[in-house]
Amino acid sequence: MIQKDEFKALIQKILDDSATKEEKGRVLKELNISLDNLNSFLKKITQAIKDEKAILNIRKNLN
């Protein structure tokens, strides 16, 4: 995985219009990986909330 400082430097190069095609591709690839990570994490939160609600409902029904 690309390091944060390297990523920053690459972004700066893109903004300065001095990045090569390969560097642009690396940044895009990194953004795609980040989006995947983020999506998985948000799904995990959604599922965890659903699970907590289900547990609460079971407890309520037992009482």
Place this chain on the structure above:
Amino acid sequence: MNHSERPLNDKKEENKKETASFDLAETLPEVNIEAEQRDFGQKVETLKQTTDELESELKNTDPSLIQRVWEKLQVEDYLRGDENLMSLTMGLSGGAIASLTEFASKYASQAETPEKLLVVLGVGIGAAIFSKSIMRILNLLSGRGGKK
């Protein structure tokens, strides 16, 4: 020499040729920016759906339940981690993302307001993705704003 040896040698020669052309390809990597961009677009769409689902799940949810999930999943650590988009976008100079990240960090340390944290997660991240800074970079990447 039996009949089976010759085809084997021929195959070895073929493999050598294949290896040579593969090595050459490795020294000259081709980055398919268009494919990466398509991939990015699809992932953003998926993220929008996930965010919508999370938001609808959060409606009418007890804050104490959100708090438990927050702690269980160590969301704060994730927001501060090096491997996520929020962290990576901190490297951008765009005011919108910097403010958003600051906002996220601020609320990430205030566990007593978990619903605000989830607004950061659910809506804020979506906003970051569509922010001007990201769009500017994407335009540059696609060649619309750059020379290469």
